[in-house]
Amino acid sequence: MDRRTLLGGAMAVAALGMTSASRADEPPIRIGMSMPQTGGLAAGGKASLLGIEIWRDDVNARGGLLGRKVELVVYDDKSSASETPAIYAKLLDVDKVDLLFAPYATVPTAPIMPLVKQRGMLLMGNFSFQVNSKIHHDMWFNNAPWGPADAWARGFLGLGQKAGGKTVAMLSADQEFAQNLITTARDVAKKMDLSVVFDQTYPPSTAEFSSIIRALNAAKPDIVYVASYPPDSAAILRAVNEIGVGDNVKIFGGAMVGLQFAGVMENLGSLLNGVVNYNSWLPEPSMYFDGTKAFFETYSKRAVEAKVDPLGYYLPPYGFAMGQLIEQAVTATKSLDQKTLAKYLREHVHKTIVGSIEFAEDGEWKETATLEAQFRGVKDKNLDQFRSSGKQVILFPERLKTGELITPFEAARN
Amino acid sequence: MFSWDLLRDAVVLGMLLGCFYAAVSVGLSISFGLLDVPQVAHPAFLVLASYGVYLLNDLYDLDPLIAGFLLTPVFFLLGLVTYRLYYETFERRGSEAGVRGIAFFFGVAFIIEVLIILWFGVDQRSVTAHYIGKAWRFGGLRIPLRQLVAFGVAIALTGLLSIYLSQTFMGRAIRAVVQDEEGLRLMGANPVKIKQFAFGIATAVLGIAGALLIIVAPVEPTLDRVYIGRTFCVVVMAGLGSITGTLVAAIILGVAETIVLTLFGASWAPAVSFAMLLGILAVRPQGLLGR
Numbered sequence: 001m002d003r004r005t006l007l008g009g010a011m012a013v014a015a016l017g018m019t020s021a022s023r024a025d026e027p028p029i030r031i032g033m034s035m036p037q038t039g040g041l042a043a044g045g046k047a048s049l050l051g052i053e054i055w056r057d058d059v060n061a062r063g064g065l066l067g068r069k070v071e072l073v074v075y076d077d078k079s080s081a082s083e084t085p086a087i088y089a090k091l092l093d094v095d096k097v098d099l100l101f102a103p104y105a106t107v108p109t110a111p112i113m114p115l116v117k118q119r120g121m122l123l124m125g126n127f128s129f130q131v132n133s134k135i136h137h138d139m140w141f142n143n144a145p146w147g148p149a150d151a152w153a154r155g156f157l158g159l160g161q162k163a164g165g166k167t168v169a170m171l172s173a174d175q176e177f178a179q180n181l182i183t184t185a186r187d188v189a190k191k192m193d194l195s196v197v198f199d200q201t202y203p204p205s206t207a208e209f210s211s212i213i214r215a216l217n218a219a220k221p222d223i224v225y226v227a228s229y230p231p232d233s234a235a236i237l238r239a240v241n242e243i244g245v246g247d248n249v250k251i252f253g254g255a256m257v258g259l260q261f262a263g264v265m266e267n268l269g270s271l272l273n274g275v276v277n278y279n280s281w282l283p284e285p286s287m288y289f290d291g292t293k294a295f296f297e298t299y300s301k302r303a304v305e306a307k308v309d310p311l312g313y314y315l316p317p318y319g320f321a322m323g324q325l326i327e328q329a330v331t332a333t334k335s336l337d338q339k340t341l342a343k344y345l346r347e348h349v350h351k352t353i354v355g356s357i358e359f360a361e362d363g364e365w366k367e368t369a370t371l372e373a374q375f376r377g378v379k380d381k382n383l384d385q386f387r388s389s390g391k392q393v394i395l396f397p398e399r400l401k402t403g404e405l406i407t408p409f410e411a412a413r414n
Numbered sequence: 415m416f417s418w419d420l421l422r423d424a425v426v427l428g429m430l431l432g433c434f435y436a437a438v439s440v441g442l443s444i445s446f447g448l449l450d451v452p453q454v455a456h457p458a459f460l461v462l463a464s465y466g467v468y469l470l471n472d473l474y475d476l477d478p479l480i481a482g483f484l485l486t487p488v489f490f491l492l493g494l495v496t497y498r499l500y501y502e503t504f505e506r507r508g509s510e511a512g513v514r515g516i517a518f519f520f521g522v523a524f525i526i527e528v529l530i531i532l533w534f535g536v537d538q539r540s541v542t543a544h545y546i547g548k549a550w551r552f553g554g555l556r557i558p559l560r561q562l563v564a565f566g567v568a569i570a571l572t573g574l575l576s577i578y579l580s581q582t583f584m585g586r587a588i589r590a591v592v593q594d595e596e597g598l599r600l601m602g603a604n605p606v607k608i609k610q611f612a613f614g615i616a617t618a619v620l621g622i623a624g625a626l627l628i629i630v631a632p633v634e635p636t637l638d639r640v641y642i643g644r645t646f647c648v649v650v651m652a653g654l655g656s657i658t659g660t661l662v663a664a665i666i667l668g669v670a671e672t673i674v675l676t677l678f679g680a681s682w683a684p685a686v687s688f689a690m691l692l693g694i695l696a697v698r699p700q701g702l703l704g705r
Contacts (some may be wrong), residue, residue, distance in 0.1 A: 039636055040529075042536035174681060202680035205640045207631065208434075210558055211427045211672040212680055218420055234538060235631045242549035242558040265535030267632060307535040326533060381542070 028071040029064070029336065031056075031326070032097030033126075034087040034108065039079025039107050040230065043261055047309040048104040048126060051073065051319025054298055059323065075098055077108050081307055087225035088112045092119055098336050101322060102126045104315060106177035113137060120344075122338040124169040124322050125363070127280075127315060130180045130352070132363050139342040140363035143322040145280050145354070147368025152278065153225070155372045155396040156254040157192055159276065163250040163407040167222035169198035171212065171228070178227035185225055188281055197221050199354045204242045206232065217246050225411075230258030237271045249409040253277040254372075260314035269380030274412030275404065279353060279371045281313045282392045286400040291353040295320050309385055316347035323351035372396040373411065374405060416677055418633065419489035423555055424676040425669055430677025432668025434630055436661045438623045438641060439648040440575060446646070447655035448592050449609050451500065452516040457638035457645060459591035463489060463624020464539075464633040465530055471541040478541045478569065480517045486618040493617025496522065497610045523638060530635040532596035538633035570660070571622060575615075576657040588612040634703040643677055644687070651691050653704020663702050666690070 033052075036045030042341065056070050064070055073095050077083040084103060091097050100121050102109045106128040112171065116123045116136040125131070125142030130149055146152055157168065167187050172182040179201070189196055198219035203210060213236070216224065224245060228236055233256040241333045245252060253275040260279050265272060281287055299312045308336040311317070329344045350357045352355045358366040385391055393403035406412040437458055463485055470481035504515035544599040545559040579585035587608050590598050595605045627633060648667060652659030667687055674686045694702060 012429065019454050022679065038531060038536070040634070042531070042635075043538075046536060069522050159558050202675075205643070205684055206615065206675075206680060207640065207644075208427075208561075208672075210431075211424055211676045214423050214427070214678045215420060229638070231634055232633070234540065238560075238631070239545060239558070241547050242560075243556050258538070261537065263539070264632075266539040267538065309537070 008292045012382045021126065023343045026068050028199055029071040029099070029330075030071050030095065030097040031099045031101055032073040032088075032095055033101040034075045034077035034084050034091075034093035034103045036079040036104055036108060037076040041079035041155045042313050043103045043230065043263070043309065044127075045079070046306065047177065047261075047303070047312050048315040048319045050299065050308050051295075051312070051316030052101065052323055053319075054295065054302065054316075055323030055327075058320075059327055065327060066336075068332060075381055077103050079105075079108065081111050081147050084108045084112045088377050093123070099326060099341075100124070102128065102382035106131055106180065107175060111178060113140075116140075120338060124326065126322065127318065129177050130184075135365070139338060141325070141342075141359055141363075142347050142364050143318050143325065145318075145365060145369035145371075147236050147365045148360070149184050149364075150188050152181060152255065152366035152370050153188040154192075155368070155370060156225060156278070157185065157188055157194060157223060158325055158332050159372060159395055159405050160251040161192055161194065163405055165194070167195045167197045167220055167221045167223055168223045169216050169286060170196060170200070171198075171224070171226045172201050173227060173229045174203050174234055175229065176259070176394070178255070179344070180231065181227040183227075185227070185254075187257065188218060194223065201331065202232070204229065204232075206212045207235075210243055212259045213239040213243045213377070215243065217244060220248055222248055222250050226252070226253045227255040228257065230261065232262065233258035234264055236266055237268055237275065242272050245409065247408065247410055250407045251276050251405065252409045259375075260313040262386065265311075265386055266381065266383045269382070271333055272375040272378045273414070274375065274397065274406070274409050276372055276374045279392065280369075280372060281317050282373055282385060282389075282394060283313070283362050284373075284389050284392070284394050284400075284402045286394065286402055287355075288349065289353055289355050302384065310383065310392075317354050321357070324352045326348050334408055341347040366399060370397075370399065371400060374403070376406070378414070420676055421673070424672045426555060426557065428669030428672030429563070429627070430565045430667055430668070431555065432570035432665030432673055433562040433625060433661070434664075435559065435644060436664035437564065437650055437666055438582040439645040439652075439664060440572055440614040440660050441619040441623060441656060443652065443655060443657055443660040444575075444579075444588075444619075445651045447649050447652070447660075448588065449506075449612055449616075450592075451613065453519055453616070454516060455496075455526065456525040456620075456643065457518040458526040459489070459492070459590060459620045459631055460624050460627055460641065461619045461635065461638045462526050462529070462530065463636075464628040465534055465624075466621070467625045467628050468534075468539045468541055468633070469541075477628050478543050478606060478625045479563070482622040484617075485621035485624070490614045490618035490623045493614035494610055495527060496617065497613035501606060502664070509574075514515055514588070519544050527635050529540055534635070536635060538632040541628050543629065546629060554682060560629050564630055571619065572657055573593050575619070582606075584611065590609065597696045644682075645692050647687060651694050651701055653698075653701025656701065656703040659701060659703030666702075681685045 065307045102125045104126045109128040110131045122139040127144045146318040172178040259277045329341045329391045333340045360366045373394045441454045445490045446453050466485045467481040470476045548559045549556040591605045591608045648664045652663035674683045
């Protein structure tokens with residue numbers, strides 16, 4: 001190597017170093033959000049945040065976005081809808097964040113929608129259901145596999161009808177997420193010519209479900225669709241095990257939040273058998289995409305020290321995918337302009353660790369990937385069993401299916 | 415939809431539920447009903463006891479009820495310390511300061527909630543026992559065994575407390591301090607120590623009540639918020655300080671809630687409970703068995 005080449009190389013290295021130094025001096029890209037870290041939604045909120053943090057660390061290790069580090073600005077919204085508008089106003093006016101992620105769940109997200117629309121901000125949704133149906137914000141992208149509003153109920157009720165069900169019982173929690181779901185389910189049942197023989201909404205303070213399950217049993221439904229929240233889901237399943245729902249029930253479950261979390265699954269153990277419930281990711285062969293395996297390897301290590309859901313199937317991979325979506329949009333457009341990013345997100349198909357995502361006009365996924373899966377062969381007090389395939393067999397949607405429904409419900413429980 | 419079978423089941427399940435409500439409220443009947451201490455942290459202590467039971471069940475495979483009994487001395491000491499702190503910072507400074515003590519107990523409740531989150535995380539916890547998840551059949555009626563256990567323990571607990579407060583020397587001293595604190599002081603007794611002891615008993619009872627709470631359903635750190643209204647409702651409806659009244663009021667509340675849940679719809683249940691409270695207080699301002 002002659003002296004001139006060596007000098008040229010040294011200059012190039014110096015120039016590159018200067019470029020890097022100047023980039024490192026630039027302020028980080030700040031992504032603001034609230035997240036439930038206390039209160040009823042905290043279990044999900046903390047796990048979801050860990051998924052986002054894993055993406056942040058991953059992208060920063062690769063040099064950041066547009067050469068700038070990514071920083072998360074996170075506040076605890078205490079799972080409360082009354083906290084989030086003030087938090088998001090602070091994120092925009094005081095913290096002056098560049099991008100916004102929504103908090104986990106429908107209830108804390110719903111009240112920030114008008115503010116975000118008014119300020120012309122892009123908002124990445126985090127597992128809320130139909131919060132944009134009346135606001136019509138054109139920069140809302142829900143990072144959740146629900147798809148069209150009726151897909152969820154259509155998947156579950158369709159399985160019940162295919163098994164010979166003609167009558168439906170509906171039991172739902174009196175809060176926004178469950179009510180959005182049950183309202184859609186009523187419409188879908190009507191369209192499918194299913195007769196609703198029991199329809200009750202219980203208040204969030206309900207401590208004991210034996211009497212409700214007794215009344216449900218008396219209605220003799222073929223299909224039981226339950227839209228419940230975490231503390232209630234476990235109590236409902238216990239009551240079902242003790243009181244029984246009747247031999248004619250062909251399928252039970254549908255929209256029980258909580259049965260996706262490791263702690264609840266481990267506690268309920270064999271009581272889960274036979275239940276068909278929604279989920280967003282499961283360790284079934286059809287669910288592995290580019291990067292999925294690597295994500296769960298990192299997650300399972302970090303979940304222990306963060307004291308969050310050790311399995312992390314429900315929310316964490318979507319937290320990571322939310323970061324991937326923003327990363328792809330920022331990298332492709334080389335911009336942080338909200339409208340530019342929104343246009344990119346709307347017009348492209350995005351490859352993530354939870355599969356390919358394409359958004360519809362309303363900001364929801366074009367095609368549903370909400371899984372309806374049946375618990376099978378679950379034993380008591382064994383968390384590791386849920387890491388292997390076959391414990392939650394996917395019945396819906398067709399393209400991700402890994403098995404057939406075992407029916408009636410009583411037969412599937414044994 | 416009405417049927418006599420449904421009504422029968424609702425009444426039976428309601429009585430069982432009511433006895434469980436009595437068990438979780440009876441400590442408050444002493445601390446708030448008898449001692450006039452605004453113990454709004456009562457449900458938080460209850461949840462804390464449940465987590466203690468969970469720990470003993472998980473680590474040593476102890477039956478939840480035995481674990482609850484083992485926790486009672488710990489909670490007795492916790493009660494003594496809490497009351498002394500409350501007395502020194504609020505009650506000693508006069509009745510107005512005592513009322514401001516509500517803020518103290520709210521603070522205690524929040525601290526307990528945060529400590530539980532720090533130690534156990536935010537996930538639900540439950541216990542295992544051979545009577546959880548099973549039911550007894552009586553003809554067409556199926557009764558959850560865990561509810562029967564809660565029923566038996568609640569009856570025993572309220573019975574023992576009632577006998578203790580009416581038949582023993584210390585129990586009578588507790589009632590005396592409520593009726594005439596100054597008179598007791600003139601007789602050479604220390605009313606503060608008696609009240610502290612009574613508060614200790616009220617908190618100790620939560621060891622067993624906490625066991626019943628986690629036997630009946632899984633617990634999570636913020637569960638105290640669900641029980642705060644219900645426990646105060648039972649104690650006020652019973653008549654302040656009446657242990658037997660607590661059992662009666664809790665059973666009435668449980669049966670009413672269950673009948674409404676079964677026959678009229680779950681949405682109405684909380685409204686009916688508090689409507690009953692208002693109705694009873696309108697007719698008997700001193701509560702069902704209050705004097």
